[in-house]
Amino acid sequence: MSMIERIRTRRDANRRARAIEHALRSANSPAVREEILVIAQRHVG
Known part of the structure; x- marks a missing residue:
């Protein structure tokens, strides 16, 4: 997973x-x- 994907995933989770x-x-x-x-x-599980 690229750094951009990790950032995007974290941002979506925070949202x-x-x-x-x-x-x-x-x-x-x-x-x-x-x-x-x-x-x-x-949704999380």
């Missing part, structure tokens, strides 16, 4: 993590938070 954190903060119920975490885990 995804920020999006997940934003969604969790704006979720208005525990059920919605659980659903976001399940979806996030599915």
Whole structure:
């Protein structure tokens, strides 16, 4: 893997993590938070 690919992969992961954190903060119920975490885990794993 080239250095550019590593940087791009890391940047995408950071962007995804920020999006997940934003969604969790704006979720208005525990059920919605659980659903976001399940979806996030599915994409990471």
